[in-house]
Amino acid sequence: MHLSSNNGPVVELNEAELRSAGPAKERLVVVGNGMAGMKTVEELLAKAPGRFDVTVFGAEPHPNYNRIMLSPVLAGEKTFDQIVLNSREWYDANGITLLTGEPVEGIDRAAKTVVSQSGRVVPYDKLLIATGSMPFIIPVPGSTLPGVIGFRDLADVDAMLAAAAKGGRAVVIGGGLLGLEAANGLRVKGMDVTVVHLMPTLMERQLDPSAGMLLQRELERRGIEVLTGADTAEIVGDEWVSAVRLKDGRELPADIVVMAVGIRPNMALGKAAGLDCGRGIRVDDQMRTSDPSIYAVGECVEHRGVTWGLVAPLFEMAKVLAHDLAGGEGAAYTGSVTSTKLKVTGVDVFSAGDFSGGEGTEDIVFRDAARGVYKRLVLKDGKLLGAVLYGDTKDGAWYFSLLKDGADVSAERDTMIFGQGFGGADAGDPNAAIAALPDSAEICGCNGVCKGTIVKAITEKGLTSLDEVKAHTKASASCGGCSGTVERLLAVTLGDGFTAAPKVKPMCKCTHHTHDAVRAAIVEHGLKTMAEVFQAMEWTTPDGCASCRPALNYYLLCAWPGEYRDDYQSRYINERAHANIQKDGTYSVVPRMWGGLTNAAELRAIADVVDKFNIPTVKVTGGQRIDLFGVKKEDLPAVWADLNAAGMVSGHAYAKGLRTVKTCVGSEWCRFGTQDSTGLGVKLERMTWGTWTPHKVKLAVSGCPRNCAEATIKDLGVVCIDSGYELHVGGNGGLHVRACDLLVRVATEEEVLEYTGAFMQLYREEARYLERTAPWVERVGLDHIKAALVDDPERRRALNARFLFSQTFSQDDPWAERAAKGVDRHEFNLLAEVG
Amino acid sequence: MDSIITETVWTQVGSIDDIPVLGSRVVRTPGGDIALFRTAADEVFALEDACPHKQGPLSQGIVHGRRVTCPLHNWVIELATGEAVAPDEGRTGHVPVRVEGRSVSIALGEAKLSRGGCRKACGHV
Numbered sequence: 001m002h003l004s005s006n007n008g009p010v011v012e013l014n015e016a017e018l019r020s021a022g023p024a025k026e027r028l029v030v031v032g033n034g035m036a037g038m039k040t041v042e043e044l045l046a047k048a049p050g051r052f053d054v055t056v057f058g059a060e061p062h063p064n065y066n067r068i069m070l071s072p073v074l075a076g077e078k079t080f081d082q083i084v085l086n087s088r089e090w091y092d093a094n095g096i097t098l099l100t101g102e103p104v105e106g107i108d109r110a111a112k113t114v115v116s117q118s119g120r121v122v123p124y125d126k127l128l129i130a131t132g133s134m135p136f137i138i139p140v141p142g143s144t145l146p147g148v149i150g151f152r153d154l155a156d157v158d159a160m161l162a163a164a165a166k167g168g169r170a171v172v173i174g175g176g177l178l179g180l181e182a183a184n185g186l187r188v189k190g191m192d193v194t195v196v197h198l199m200p201t202l203m204e205r206q207l208d209p210s211a212g213m214l215l216q217r218e219l220e221r222r223g224i225e226v227l228t229g230a231d232t233a234e235i236v237g238d239e240w241v242s243a244v245r246l247k248d249g250r251e252l253p254a255d256i257v258v259m260a261v262g263i264r265p266n267m268a269l270g271k272a273a274g275l276d277c278g279r280g281i282r283v284d285d286q287m288r289t290s291d292p293s294i295y296a297v298g299e300c301v302e303h304r305g306v307t308w309g310l311v312a313p314l315f316e317m318a319k320v321l322a323h324d325l326a327g328g329e330g331a332a333y334t335g336s337v338t339s340t341k342l343k344v345t346g347v348d349v350f351s352a353g354d355f356s357g358g359e360g361t362e363d364i365v366f367r368d369a370a371r372g373v374y375k376r377l378v379l380k381d382g383k384l385l386g387a388v389l390y391g392d393t394k395d396g397a398w399y400f401s402l403l404k405d406g407a408d409v410s411a412e413r414d415t416m417i418f419g420q421g422f423g424g425a426d427a428g429d430p431n432a433a434i435a436a437l438p439d440s441a442e443i444c445g446c447n448g449v450c451k452g453t454i455v456k457a458i459t460e461k462g463l464t465s466l467d468e469v470k471a472h473t474k475a476s477a478s479c480g481g482c483s484g485t486v487e488r489l490l491a492v493t494l495g496d497g498f499t500a501a502p503k504v505k506p507m508c509k510c511t512h513h514t515h516d517a518v519r520a521a522i523v524e525h526g527l528k529t530m531a532e533v534f535q536a537m538e539w540t541t542p543d544g545c546a547s548c549r550p551a552l553n554y555y556l557l558c559a560w561p562g563e564y565r566d567d568y569q570s571r572y573i574n575e576r577a578h579a580n581i582q583k584d585g586t587y588s589v590v591p592r593m594w595g596g597l598t599n600a601a602e603l604r605a606i607a608d609v610v611d612k613f614n615i616p617t618v619k620v621t622g623g624q625r626i627d628l629f630g631v632k633k634e635d636l637p638a639v640w641a642d643l644n645a646a647g648m649v650s651g652h653a654y655a656k657g658l659r660t661v662k663t664c665v666g667s668e669w670c671r672f673g674t675q676d677s678t679g680l681g682v683k684l685e686r687m688t689w690g691t692w693t694p695h696k697v698k699l700a701v702s703g704c705p706r707n708c709a710e711a712t713i714k715d716l717g718v719v720c721i722d723s724g725y726e727l728h729v730g731g732n733g734g735l736h737v738r739a740c741d742l743l744v745r746v747a748t749e750e751e752v753l754e755y756t757g758a759f760m761q762l763y764r765e766e767a768r769y770l771e772r773t774a775p776w777v778e779r780v781g782l783d784h785i786k787a788a789l790v791d792d793p794e795r796r797r798a799l800n801a802r803f804l805f806s807q808t809f810s811q812d813d814p815w816a817e818r819a820a821k822g823v824d825r826h827e828f829n830l831l832a833e834v835g
Numbered sequence: 836m837d838s839i840i841t842e843t844v845w846t847q848v849g850s851i852d853d854i855p856v857l858g859s860r861v862v863r864t865p866g867g868d869i870a871l872f873r874t875a876a877d878e879v880f881a882l883e884d885a886c887p888h889k890q891g892p893l894s895q896g897i898v899h900g901r902r903v904t905c906p907l908h909n910w911v912i913e914l915a916t917g918e919a920v921a922p923d924e925g926r927t928g929h930v931p932v933r934v935e936g937r938s939v940s941i942a943l944g945e946a947k948l949s950r951g952g953c954r955k956a957c958g959h960v
């Protein structure tokens with residue numbers, strides 16, 4: 001007999017059995033991988049898991065991200081990674097087919113299929129159109145010139161960031177939410193910015209004139225020029241924009257123009273398919289279009305004559321639709337009451353409801369010029385109709401919930417402008433207002449999460465941090481505007497048990513110390529083993545976790561070369577097995593090819609290995625090496641032995657270390673090559689291979705500025721020029737593409753090698769584990785790196801010397817050790833075979 | 836007593852010294868691979884060698900405390916029960932283990948295996 005802690009059924013069917021047992025699943029095709037479409041899918045998975053086979057088409061090349069957070073990305077307050085809502089793994093895990101970079105071109109309603117730009121035809125039972133909206137471009141002369149940018153997707157943000165990197169002047173047309181966020185972002189990035197706005201005051205749809213004036217004054221204080229009542233006549237330029245001309249004749253010089261005057265529902269697909277369309281694709285209260293098999297949600301729809309451009313209504317639509325698709329009844333979308341918040345750090349602006357005034361309404365206004373606070377409440381028949389807050393928005397959630405509920409506020413009328421809890425025993429306690437909210441009060445407008453849901457999750461699941469509340473309830477997981485409220489809710493619910501999130505994150509849950517503090521302590525206190533670190537830094541776990549142990553292993557290895565003994569069990573499987581684990585549990589191996597060079601003997605040996613071990617896939621990598629896929633783990637030592645026999649060693653394609661040095665042919669063969677880029681690449685690879693670094697490192701050498709080796713998106717890239725070599729650093733060709741910064745120009749190969757060693761060592765000593773050079777350079781700043789490497793030759797030589805010293809311990813081929821010497825043999829053998 | 840009591844059949848699979856501390860070794864059985872884990876405190880646990888998420892080989896993960904982190908997508912699994920650590924949900928099969936002296940045995944007949952699929956919230960049936 002045995003005890004099981006599991007309450008679920010003992011007999012499990014696997015995926016194939018379930019599929020064959022049940023009826024065929026309905027096929028749901030979603031066109032649009034944005035917030036509305038994916039919210040629908042998320043809700044649907046929660047309500048009716050496995051009911052649909054879901055295929056999602058996205059026109060953008062990325063997984064689904066939080067579009068409303070593009071402004072903080074532009075301002076440099078967040079990275080793209082931080083605003084990704086669902087990773088590709090999430091789609092995989094939920095069995096969703098995701099097709100990115102693949103716009104849908106047409107719908108065949110009779111055949112019930114969609115066809116994509118690439119010609120892919122996908123049948124559907126239910127189709128969801130969630131194509132969102134497009135920025136409206138005013139059709140003035142010059143509006144199609146290069147340098148005129150909308151503000152809608154990541155590509156727009158990248159275009160703005162690229163322009164901002166060169167400095168210069170930006171003109172933003174449109175003084176609404178998006179325009180002002182763009183203006184602020186470009187200003188933060190160092191551009192001279194002018195906002196051109198047609199109306200007399202800024203954000204006139206959300207703010208009354210008084211608040212609009214206060215906002216204008218604050219933006220001007222930040223160095224943004226604001227022109228109101230300004231009508232654009234023409235955008236001037238030949239091959240690129242050069243200026244914006246206004247109707248009154250003024251001409252504003254511009255290196256870029258951002259057009260943010262509004263959005264237009266993107267209904268082209270629906271219209272072409274013959275669906276009933278107005279200003280958007282027309283839908284009923286269940287989000288059904290005029291074709292009962294086709295639904296639409298989000299900014300592309302017109303519902304009861306209204307189109308929407310804020311996230312909360314889209315999510316409300318998504319919930320109704322998911323309920324309907326899941327087979328539920330009775331849910332209906334009847335329109336939304338919305339609130340808005342400007343995402344400009346340090347400017348608190350909130351507005352909700354209708355504040356245009358009119359017959360029978362009364363205004364309550366509060367001004368405190370010295371504090372820069374302005375509040376206005378609009379009431380009608382004892383109910384709150386609208387609210388505008390500037391400078392002090394902490395009662396926004398309270399006003400919004402009164403407004404949405406249509407609550408009778410007659411009793412509070414006299415004091416409500418001073419905020420919740422005014423005059424009570426708890427006046428002055430910022431948490432009192434939160435404590436007093438009813439459970440039904442909505443805290444997170446984006447995701448529709450109420451106070452009661454959050455408090456329940458905190459108490460029942462023992463949540464103690466904002467991140468945990470986000471993970472469990474989705475509150476604060478979209479625009480983040482309510483994160484302060486959620487933290488106060490944590491404080492109220494947990495009492496003394498809650499401490500607000502520290503500014504810099506600890507390295508993992510085992511410690512409250514940061515990566516930097518731990519690294520510093522290792523060197524300062526001479527901590528030489530992981531156990532000493534756990535002891536000295538008061539780790540809360542006996543042997544760390546899968547996140548801190550690999551980091552500590554690296555930090556110790558870097559601090560004490562030749563002295564620290566590598567901790568095998570603290571390495572990821574890729575580094576333990578010296579090959580890359582793939583999704584099916586097989587491995588891939590990449591033999592090193594110095595500088596990208598190979599020869600007939602090596603190619604023959606590779607071909608023989610492929611035949612001998614039945615290796616299914618052979619692929620050339622982005623770094624000009626050959627990757628052998630689908631090798632069984634137990635075959636690895638034999639595969640390495642054969643490759644070693646042909647003179648090849650491990651390419652470290654699995655390592656947080658030097659991967660490859662990509663090259664072009666340079667002066668040896670190329671008619672443009674200025675230097676021997678291949679030869680230099682070989683020298684660089686010979687010097688740097690085998691090193692352990694915080695993350696993978698890729699180098700490249702291009703023989704001339706045509707840059708065929710793509711050296712300016714590498715961790716370190718060399719571009720050969722007539723007079724010598726340009727060294728570029730901190731580039732990345734990954735998810736968040738970053739072009740290198742120019743570090744220095746040098747005359748000789750010796751200098752290139754010295755700088756490279758010094759740069760590698762600075763990165764090894766200063767970056768946090770799993771931080772690539774691109775975010776590291778952005779975090780510490782190029783000036784910091786120049787100061788260490790360029791301005792201080794002595795320090796550069798010392799860094800290089802430390803790098804070369806550490807290399808004397810690490811340039812052993814791990815394959816040879818395991819193939820010939822039997823190191824770690826247990827890794828590749830079974831413990832036993834039974835039965 | 837209503838229940839029928841049968842004798843547990845233990846199969847010897849090796850010595851505890853064959854399993855690295857904070858590491859794992861694999862035992863192949865007709866029903867699939869079983870991963871045996873050894874903690875820093877010399878406890879030994881056995882789980883089906885497949886993460887409830889995407890069937891990643893747990894034997895290849897990093898062992899810490901009485902847990903293992905899957906090498907494919909970093910799910911954390913309790914060695915004693917096979918349960919995924921919250922907020923992830925799911926369970927992988929576990930097998931009773933007996934250590935006598937240095938000798939390690941497992942009770943395959945008692946194994947609670949759950950081939951494939953995660954049962955709860957992820958919707959991946």
